[in-house]
Structures are given as structure tokens and as C-alpha cells.
Amino acid sequence: xxxxxxxxxxxxxxxxxxxxxxxxxxxxxxxxxxxxxxxxxxxxxxxxxxxxxxxxxxxxxxxxxxxxxxxxxxxxxxxxxxxxxxxxxxxxxxxxxxxxxxxxxxxxxxxxxxxxxxxxxxxxxxxxxxxxxxxxxxxxxxxxxxxxxxxxxxxxxxxxxxxxxxxxxxxxxxxxxxxxxxxxxxxxxxxxxxxxxxxxxxxxxxxxxxxxxxxxxxxxxxxxxxxxxxxxxxxxxxxxxxxxxxxxxxxxxxxxxxxxxxxxxxxxxxxxxxxxxxxxxxxxxxxxxxxxxxxxxxxxxxxxxxxxxxxxxxxxxxxxxxxxxxxxxxxxxxxxxxxxxxxxxxxxxxxxxxxxxxxxxxxxxxxxxxxxxxxxxxxxxxxxxxxxx
Amino acid sequence: xxxxxxxxxxxxxxxxxxxxxxxxxxxxxxxxxxxxxxxxxxxxxxxxxxxxxxxxxxxxxxxxxxxxxxxxxxxxxxxxxxxxxxxxxxxxxxxxxxxxxxxxxxxxxxxxxxxxxxxxxxxxxxxxxxxxxxxxxxxxxxxxxxxxxxxxxxxxxxxxxxxxxxxxxxxxxxxxxxxxxxxxxxxxxxxxxxxxxxxxxxxxxxxxxxxxxxxxxxxxxxxxxxxxxxxxxxxxxxxxxxxxxxxxxxxxxxxxxxxxxxxxxxxxxxxxxxxxxxxxxxxxxxxxxxxxxxxxxxxxxxxxxxxxxxxxxxxxxxxxxxxxxxxxxxxxxxxxxxxxxxx
Numbered sequence: 001x002x003x004x005x006x007x008x009x010x011x012x013x014x015x016x017x018x019x020x021x022x023x024x025x026x027x028x029x030x031x032x033x034x035x036x037x038x039x040x041x042x043x044x045x046x047x048x049x050x051x052x053x054x055x056x057x058x059x060x061x062x063x064x065x066x067x068x069x070x071x072x073x074x075x076x077x078x079x080x081x082x083x084x085x086x087x088x089x090x091x092x093x094x095x096x097x098x099x100x101x102x103x104x105x106x107x108x109x110x111x112x113x114x115x116x117x118x119x120x121x122x123x124x125x126x127x128x129x130x131x132x133x134x135x136x137x138x139x140x141x142x143x144x145x146x147x148x149x150x151x152x153x154x155x156x157x158x159x160x161x162x163x164x165x166x167x168x169x170x171x172x173x174x175x176x177x178x179x180x181x182x183x184x185x186x187x188x189x190x191x192x193x194x195x196x197x198x199x200x201x202x203x204x205x206x207x208x209x210x211x212x213x214x215x216x217x218x219x220x221x222x223x224x225x226x227x228x229x230x231x232x233x234x235x236x237x238x239x240x241x242x243x244x245x246x247x248x249x250x251x252x253x254x255x256x257x258x259x260x261x262x263x264x265x266x267x268x269x270x271x272x273x274x275x276x277x278x279x280x281x282x283x284x285x286x287x288x289x290x291x292x293x294x295x296x297x298x299x300x301x302x303x304x305x306x307x308x309x310x311x312x313x314x315x316x317x318x319x320x321x322x323x324x325x326x327x328x329x330x331x332x333x334x335x336x337x338x339x340x341x342x343x344x345x346x347x348x349x350x351x352x353x354x355x356x357x358x359x360x361x362x363x364x365x366x367x368x369x370x371x372x373x374x375x376x377x378x379x380x381x382x383x384x385x386x387x388x389x
Numbered sequence: 390x391x392x393x394x395x396x397x398x399x400x401x402x403x404x405x406x407x408x409x410x411x412x413x414x415x416x417x418x419x420x421x422x423x424x425x426x427x428x429x430x431x432x433x434x435x436x437x438x439x440x441x442x443x444x445x446x447x448x449x450x451x452x453x454x455x456x457x458x459x460x461x462x463x464x465x466x467x468x469x470x471x472x473x474x475x476x477x478x479x480x481x482x483x484x485x486x487x488x489x490x491x492x493x494x495x496x497x498x499x500x501x502x503x504x505x506x507x508x509x510x511x512x513x514x515x516x517x518x519x520x521x522x523x524x525x526x527x528x529x530x531x532x533x534x535x536x537x538x539x540x541x542x543x544x545x546x547x548x549x550x551x552x553x554x555x556x557x558x559x560x561x562x563x564x565x566x567x568x569x570x571x572x573x574x575x576x577x578x579x580x581x582x583x584x585x586x587x588x589x590x591x592x593x594x595x596x597x598x599x600x601x602x603x604x605x606x607x608x609x610x611x612x613x614x615x616x617x618x619x620x621x622x623x624x625x626x627x628x629x630x631x632x633x634x635x636x637x638x639x640x641x642x643x644x645x646x647x648x649x650x651x652x653x654x655x656x657x658x659x660x661x662x663x664x665x666x667x668x669x670x671x672x673x674x675x676x677x678x679x680x681x682x683x684x685x686x687x688x689x690x691x692x693x694x695x696x697x698x699x700x701x702x703x704x705x706x707x708x709x710x711x712x713x714x715x716x717x718x719x720x721x722x723x724x725x726x727x728x729x730x731x732x
Binding site (some may be wrong): 040054114142144147211215218221370372374 | 619
């Protein structure tokens with residue numbers, strides 16, 4: 001046997017063994033498109049996942065299916081028109097969207113809404129928070145497979161939406177904020193009705209607590225699923241309840257630059273050390289109750305007075321820049337407004353919470369099962385309009 | 390002796406009559422369960438009314454109308470589908486349901502075929518439907534359908550064992566596998582020497598009853614074990630590519646199987662068609678009604694859980710089955726054996 005032949009055989013022998021091992025172990029990963037039309041994606045988010053069996057090897061969120069170009073459109077609108085558009089960013093809590101933009105414009109103009117307007121704004125913001133979170137509580141049940149909570153959620157949310165409609169005229173898109181205050185004062189009897197409805201909100205929270213937390217299966221499906229450690233969450237720019245569920249005690253209503261009536265309210269910032277899907281559910285449940293408490297507290301000491309400051313008939317914002325970030329139901333929402341002295345903004349940059357919240361998906365979805373993927377998507381709680389703008 | 394034979398009906402005609410009766414029962418059962426539980430009970434649990442207009446009285450016509458709609462729909466088949474298997478799958482699922490009905494007694498003389506191994510036959514046949522599900526998932530050439538079908542196959546092993554083992558206790562106590570024999574054993578039994586209502590095995594086999602219902606829930610792919618369908622994850626699992634009357638077949642067999650399994654549970658644990666103190670022809674009239682009431686009671690339990698619970702994950706079901714259901718059912722068998730020998 002010659003040297004080369006020997007080497008050849010050794011080579012073949014070695015690689016044959018390897019080839020056989022590869023035949024046994026090699027299998028194709030399956031690429032599964034979740035979305036853009038899938039019930040778990042709340043709209044048109046598309047998550048492309050590579051699956052090994054049911055285990056996610058890699059996941060990539062594809063966004064932009066609902067991009068409406070608001071940042072560009074608002075450059076061609078006057079300030080009062082802009083609120084109509086930004087209402088539709090996070091459509092479940094539209095009122096809360098309006099606040100930071102109006103606030104930014106007011107800062108540049110150097111005017112401040114009267115205290116009564118600030119209080120009513122705070123009340124309505126907290127009401128939108130309740131409306132959004134009640135939908136979340138029901139949806140969380142639906143995504144882990146329970147069909148009933150979602151119906152309770154939409155039933156109970158309706159009480160809150162009725163209040164928003166009674167005060168602003170719009171169920172979903174109030175368009176109620178004006179630069180310098182609010183369009184109208186509260187209708188008569190609204191405060192009594194709101195107190196009654198807050199009682200219902202507490203009841204509703206108890207129902208969800210019973211229905212979901214009272215079920216063993218809900219615990220095994222959410223605990224330890226999709227853990228986001230605090231530093232990783234901060235690194236990806238996750239904010240709001242999602243970050244508080246990772247144990248970060250940070251809430252712009254308390255820790256940020258003072259806005260609305262929050263400095264005058266004493267409220268608890270709920271956190272949970274878990275960082276998993278259950279913590280995110282739990283934190284939102286507590287925050288729903290806390291929001292109802294804030295509403296009741298504010299209604300007790302609602303100041304009298306006008307709801308509109310003195311502003312010129314045609315609003316021209318002087319040249320200047322302003323960056324306002326606030327704690328919206330989905331997380332941190334910010335507006336960077338540049339004005340060049342015209343009737344409309346020169347440039348607006350919108351920092352929306354969901355955009356940053358879903359950016360963690362590739363990290364957090366690695367290695368989970370397909371059903372857990374749905375749980376994690378539900379627990380991160382994003383609104384498509386808030387991702388794509 | 391079969392009374393119909395006494396009327397000298399030729400066996401061929403008799404067979405046709407039996408087949409026609411079962412063929413009529415399946416859609417009727419599916420309609421009743423679908424209407425009473427899926428449409429009405431679920432709606433009221435979720436604080437809504439459900440259909441109210443079709444047919445005049447509380448929307449009773451809704452499901453029949455839905456059925457007519459499904460039949461009218463275009464038969465869509467995916468371009469990549471394995472056409473023959475795709476078409477065959479719903480039929481296999483429905484046939485397995487159909488055959489189960491053949492052995493369920495609804496009166497002392499009302500049973501299509503009183504097999505000596507009745508319960509064994511029923512449980513064996515009812516799991517054939519998984520083959521149909523696998524075929525449907527595979528032939529659809531859809532990833533969601535495939536995942537759903539594979540989950541169904543994985544689930545089969547997990548729940549089939551506790552289902553059968555739960556029944557073993559009843560069979561041991563009755564000393565027969567014939568469903569008529571089991572009804573008879575319960576009718577002639579006594580509770581501490583008092584034979585007023587016989588001895589429904591629910592009393593002695595309560596553990597078996599719970600295990601049976603849990604496993605039946607998995608067999609029916611109902612929440613909390615509805616991973617093969619999983620509306621919020623796999624959209625509809627193996628059914629995702631089906632439309633029109635093929636989809637109707639799946640739906641019908643789902644509810645008809647729920648009815649059949651509830652009937653088996655009623656027969657095994659609640660005394661079946663037996664009414665204390667009623668014999669002969671009267672029992673043939675009353676028996677089906679009593680059995681129907683029992684079926685509805687058990688279906689209520691099944692659907693109550695379905696509308697309330699979240700869904701397990703596939704691996705969690707395996708854990709539940711192997712760590713809890715199977716050991717408990719084995720202990721149940723052991724305890725039944727000890728009592729059988731002792732008393």
C-alpha cells in the first residue's frame with residue numbers, strides 16, 4: 001500500500017464517519033411566518049421564526065406594514081391638526097398620545113394650561129391607561145388559550161370608553177387637547193359617574209385576578225417564560241410596565257420632568273422582580289388599580305377655574321425646540337418638536353414605546369417554544385400603530 | 390333476542406335501518422351540543438346572548454343555517470396539497486365517530502351492535518380519528534397544519550393511556566367489557582345492601598370518572614388540551630386549509646365525538662340508560678331520555694372547562710399525563726383490585 005493510498009483511506013474513513021453522523025443529526029430547520037396576519041400579532045406585525053421542531057432557533061420581527069409616515073405628514077399640518085393624527089399612533093390610549101405633543105408645543109410657546117385643565121388631562125390620561133390595560137388583561141387570557149376573559153375585558157372597557165366619550169365626544173380618538181388647555185369643561189354629572197365606574201374597574205380587576213391568577217394553568221404558562229433581565233431590558237430601550245416587571249423602579253410620572261398633575265398625586269409605582277410574562281401581567285393588573293385610585297384622588301380635589309389659557313386665535317409657535325417624554329400606558333413616549341415660527345411644526349420626531357419594546361424580540365424569543373412565543377408577544381403588549389407610526 | 394329480528398325484518402334491511410339511524414344521530418348530536426353549549430352556554434358565560442334571531446326562538450336555526458352555508462361553499466384545495474389524502478382525512482375522522490355510536494346502548498334492546506368487547510372497541514375506534522388528523526395536517530402542505538397534526542399525534546400517546554386505564558377499574562368491577570353488561574352490573578348493584586337506584590360506578594370509581602373526563606377532554610382536543618387546534622397560536626392547526634363541507638365534517642365530528650364520549654362516560658359511570666324500577670318496553674322509551682339527560686350533564690362539565698381554562702403547552706400535557714394521570718389511574722386499578730378481592 002502506497003503512502004498516498006493510505007492517506008486517502010484515512011481521509012475517507014475519517015470523513016465517512018463524519019458524514020454518517022451528519023446524516024443522522026442533520027435536519028432542516030423550518031421557517032415559519034407568524035403574521036402579518038395572525039391573531040397573536042394584534043395587527044400586522046410579522047415575526048419570521050426559524051423552528052427546530054417547536055423550539056425557536058431565531059426570530060426576526062419585520063415591521064413597517066402599517067407605516068403611515070406621521071412624522072412626515074405632521075410637517076404639512078398646523079398644530080391643531082396634528083392632534084388628530086397622533087391620536088392614531090397608539091389607538092387604544094389616544095388621549096395619552098396627545099398630551100406629550102401638546103405639552104411640547106406649549107413649552108415652546110411658553111404658556112401653561114390652567115390647573116383645572118391639567119387635572120382633567122391627568123384624569124383622562126389615567127382613564128385611557130385603564131382602558132388599554134383592561135384590554136391587555138383580557139387579551140393575555142386569550143393568548144394563553146382562555147376564550148372568556150377577552151369578552152369580559154371588552155365589556156368592562158366599554159364603561160371607561162363611555163366616560164371618555166361623554167367628556168370628549170370621541171370614544172377612541174378624542175382630539176380634545178388644545179394648545180393652552182382643553183376644548184371643553186367636563187359635562188355635568190360626569191364626576192359622579194366616574195366614581196361609580198372606578199368601582200366597576202376595581203371589580204373587573206378582581207374578576208381577572210380570579211379568572212387568570214386563580215388558574216394553575218395560567219401560572220405554568222406564564223411563569224419563567226420570556227425572562228427579560230433588567231440590564232438587558234434597559235439596553236434594548238424597553239420601557240414602561242415591561243421594564244417595571246423586570247424590577248426596575250422607574251416611572252416617568254414620578255421620576256421624569258414634572259408634567260400634568262402628577263407631582264401633586266401620591267401613587268405607588270409597582271414593580272415585580274420576576275421579569276417574566278407573569279410579572280408583566282401582574283404589574284399591569286396592579287397599575288390598572290393604581291390608575292383608578294389616581295382618578296378617584298384627582299376627582300376629589302379637582303380645582304375650579306377655566307380650562308383654557310389665553311392663546312391667540314391663530315396659533316403660531318415661535319422658533320424653538322422641545323423634547324417631552326411621558327409615561328404612556330405602553331411605556332415611554334416622547335416628542336421632539338422643532339418649530340421655525342410657522343403655524344405647523346418644522347420637524348417632529350416621535351419616540352414610541354412599542355417600537356423599542358418589540359426590538360427585544362430577537363433576544364427574548366431565542367430558545368422558547370411556539371406557544372411561549374405567543375405568550376411573550378401578548379405580555380410585551382404592543383400596539384401596531386405605536387410600532388410603525 | 391333482538392326484537393327487530395322477532396318482527397322478521399331481513400338482516401339487510403335491518404343493517405340499513407341501523408346505519409340510517411346512526412347517520413341521523415351524528416348531525417343531530419353535533420347540532421344539539423353546538424347549539425346548547427357552544428352558542429348558548431358559552432355566550433351566557435361571556436355575558437352576551439349569542440344568536441337570537443335565526444329561526445325565531447333564541448336563534449335555534451343558526452347552526453343549521455351555518456351547515457347549509459358550508460355545503461354551498463366552494464371546495465378549495467391548496468395547490469400543493471396531497472389531493473387524495475386531503476379529501477380522505479375528514480371522512481376518516483367522521484367514520485371513527487360513526488363507528489363508536491354502533492356500540493353505545495340507549496335502551497335494553499336499543500343498541501346497534503352489542504359487542505362483548507364493546508368498551509374496548511369504542512376506545513380503540515375513537516382514537517383512529519388521530520390518523521385522520523395527521524393525514525389532514527400532512528396533506529395540507531401548510532406549516533401551521535403540520536405543527537397541529539404533529540401535536541395531535543404527540544398528544545395521542547399522552548392521553549390514550551389514562552383514558553384506557555381509567556376504564557379498566559370499571560371493567561374490573563363490572564366483570565365485563567360489554568357496555569350492556571356494564572349497565573346491567575350497575576343496575577343490579579347495591580349500595581351497602583340497598584338496591585334502590587342500583588350502584589352507579591361513579592360512587593366507587595370517582596377517581597376513574599375524573600381521569601376519564603380529563604383524558605376525554607384531550608381526545609376531543611378541547612381546552613385546556615386544544616394544542617392541535619390552538620386558535621391563538623396555530624390559528625386552527627390541522628383545519629387551517631379546510632373550507633366548506635370538509636371543514637363541516639371536522640366540526641361535526643368534533644361535537645359528535647364529544648356527544649359519544651359523554652355517552653360512554655354516562656354508561657360507564659352514571660348507570661347508562663337504566664331507570665330504577667322501569668323494565669321492558671317502558672325502559673326502551675324512558676332509557677334514551679334518561680341517557681340523554683346524563684349526556685347533557687357530562688357535556689356541560691366538558692364544555693364548562695373548555696370555556697374557562699387556558700391552554701396547556703404540549704410538553705406540559707405530557708408531564709401531566711405521565712407524572713400524574715397514569716400513576717393515579719394505576720393506583721386506582723390497584724385499589725379496585727384489592728376491594729374486588731376483599732368484598
